[in-house]
Amino acid sequence: MSIVSGTRTDQRLGFADQTEEVRVAELAVSGAVPAWLSGGLVRVTPAQMDFEHRSVTHWFDGLAMLNRFGFDGGAVSYASRFLDTDARRAALASGGRSIDGFATDPCRSLFQRVQSTFSPDLTDNANVNLTRLGDEYLAMTETPIPVRFDPETLATLGHDEGAAAFGQITTAHPHHDPVTGELVNFAAQLGRRSEYRVYARRSTADSRTLATMPVREPAYMHSFAITPRFAVLLENPLVVNPLKLALSGKAFIHNYRWKPERGVRIHAFNRATGALHRSWTADPFFVFHTINAFEDGGDLVVDLCAHPDASVIDLLNLDGLRAGTNAPQDPRPLRLTLPLTGGPVASRPLADVDFELPRIDYRRRNGHDYRYAYGVSSAGSAFLKRLVKLDVADGTYATWDEPSRWAGEPVFVPRPGAEGEDDGVVLSVVLDAEAGRSFLLVLDAGTFEEIARAQAPHHIPFGFHGQFFSGR
Numbered sequence: 001m002s003i004v005s006g007t008r009t010d011q012r013l014g015f016a017d018q019t020e021e022v023r024v025a026e027l028a029v030s031g032a033v034p035a036w037l038s039g040g041l042v043r044v045t046p047a048q049m050d051f052e053h054r055s056v057t058h059w060f061d062g063l064a065m066l067n068r069f070g071f072d073g074g075a076v077s078y079a080s081r082f083l084d085t086d087a088r089r090a091a092l093a094s095g096g097r098s099i100d101g102f103a104t105d106p107c108r109s110l111f112q113r114v115q116s117t118f119s120p121d122l123t124d125n126a127n128v129n130l131t132r133l134g135d136e137y138l139a140m141t142e143t144p145i146p147v148r149f150d151p152e153t154l155a156t157l158g159h160d161e162g163a164a165a166f167g168q169i170t171t172a173h174p175h176h177d178p179v180t181g182e183l184v185n186f187a188a189q190l191g192r193r194s195e196y197r198v199y200a201r202r203s204t205a206d207s208r209t210l211a212t213m214p215v216r217e218p219a220y221m222h223s224f225a226i227t228p229r230f231a232v233l234l235e236n237p238l239v240v241n242p243l244k245l246a247l248s249g250k251a252f253i254h255n256y257r258w259k260p261e262r263g264v265r266i267h268a269f270n271r272a273t274g275a276l277h278r279s280w281t282a283d284p285f286f287v288f289h290t291i292n293a294f295e296d297g298g299d300l301v302v303d304l305c306a307h308p309d310a311s312v313i314d315l316l317n318l319d320g321l322r323a324g325t326n327a328p329q330d331p332r333p334l335r336l337t338l339p340l341t342g343g344p345v346a347s348r349p350l351a352d353v354d355f356e357l358p359r360i361d362y363r364r365r366n367g368h369d370y371r372y373a374y375g376v377s378s379a380g381s382a383f384l385k386r387l388v389k390l391d392v393a394d395g396t397y398a399t400w401d402e403p404s405r406w407a408g409e410p411v412f413v414p415r416p417g418a419e420g421e422d423d424g425v426v427l428s429v430v431l432d433a434e435a436g437r438s439f440l441l442v443l444d445a446g447t448f449e450e451i452a453r454a455q456a457p458h459h460i461p462f463g464f465h466g467q468f469f470s471g472r
């Protein structure tokens with residue numbers, strides 16, 4: 001609707017609105033989807049950016065839509081549905097004037113959002129990631145107002161109000177602890193005295209604080225890492241004065257300042273005692289996504305996708321993405337080695353390839369030594385485009401790429417009874433810009449070759465993250 005002709009044949013289609021909600025019982029499939037694959041790949045994407053009176057100005061602020069590819073005995077179904085949030089109702093009622101998001105400047109002051117822990121001004125537009133907590137399924141953004149949804153019907157079930165106790169800013173990248181069954185996350189509580197809080201939740205009603213740390217200028221942190229012993233926070237040198245955040249009236253991220261002289265400060269908290277084990281400082285970079293972390297002898301190893309600086313946030317402005325003038329930066333997979341008894345940080349690239357939206361076999365390898373990471377690479381094109389399977393042991397990698405196709409986050413699903421780390425499939429929603437619609441790609445994770453694809457009925461806007469939820 002909002003896009004002009006000529007933009008439908010390349011990546012710009014991925015930033016066009018998709019407001020159609022559909023259910024398709026069986027998609028056309030080529031190849032053979034493994035019969036063992038049972039459940040649904042549910043993803044969340046910003047799907048509506050344009051409103052009667054204005055458009056959002058940043059990709060991160062589009063209204064959240066859920067997409068579900070369901071798998072049953074080799075057949076694939078599809079459904080899409082908006083999250084029915086307060087943010088969506090207000091945006092539709094006000095023609096977009098109400099939107100007050102990550103980087104779209106609000107039409108009103110931000111004062112209340114920081115004054116009150118649970119303010120109606122905090123957006124519930126949970127368009128970043130999904131997770132399971134106990135028996136609940138949650139859509140998340142970086143405010144502590146996850147939205148509960150039904151993973152089969154995609155119906156919105158209301159807010160998860162148990163997350164707001166820990167601060168006003170949190171991450172959409174919690175970690176499952178396979179031992180305790182808890183979901184571990186952290187938040188920043190902003191105020192005259194600000195602090196970071198690492199917390200764990202067993203259910204929407206059962207949570208506890210694991211560790212706290214006072215902080216004068218909180219950093220923007222999109223994700224963190226865990227090992228069995230540690231929770232590891234990586235403070236980007238992109239920091240905010242909490243009082244300015246309260247009073248400026250600017251969009252959230254526009255209050256943060258890039259201070260490369262700080263370097264990246266890394267803090268390892270002992271998850272059992274809450275004590276700060278040690279802090280280190282690395283040369284400056286900007287990180288959205290950690291890949292994994294683990295202990296190796298006397299070292300703590302943290303792998304992540306490092307951008308040269310925080311200008312990547314501005315490069316994701318919607319106008320530039322829609323015009324095709326915003327080339328993404330060049331994030332590199334980086335390994336930090338942190339001596340647990342103190343000493344300088346060693347850092348080295350894991351491979352000579354750009355790499356973002358990383359995934360591993362989190363169920364079995366999160367917090368442990370591992371070999372394979374899956375991600376998306378732009379390889380010099382206008383946006384993230386081709387899929388990459390990276391062998392972190394030797395830096396070699398395999399790719400999947402086709403002309404005019406733009407792949408999204410690759411989600412690894414292990415085969416039942418899998419023994420090898422890459423015994424399973426990789427699922428990715430791919431935009432076919434020529435055909436003007438998307439498809440679900442199934443790769444053999446071992447060979448990284450296509451085994452099937454299922455055609456979606458329409459284009460699915462580019463999104464951030466999704467999860468595979470096993471059949472019930």
Ligand SMILES: [Fe+2]
Nearest residue numbers: 222288464465
């Ligand atoms: Fe993310």
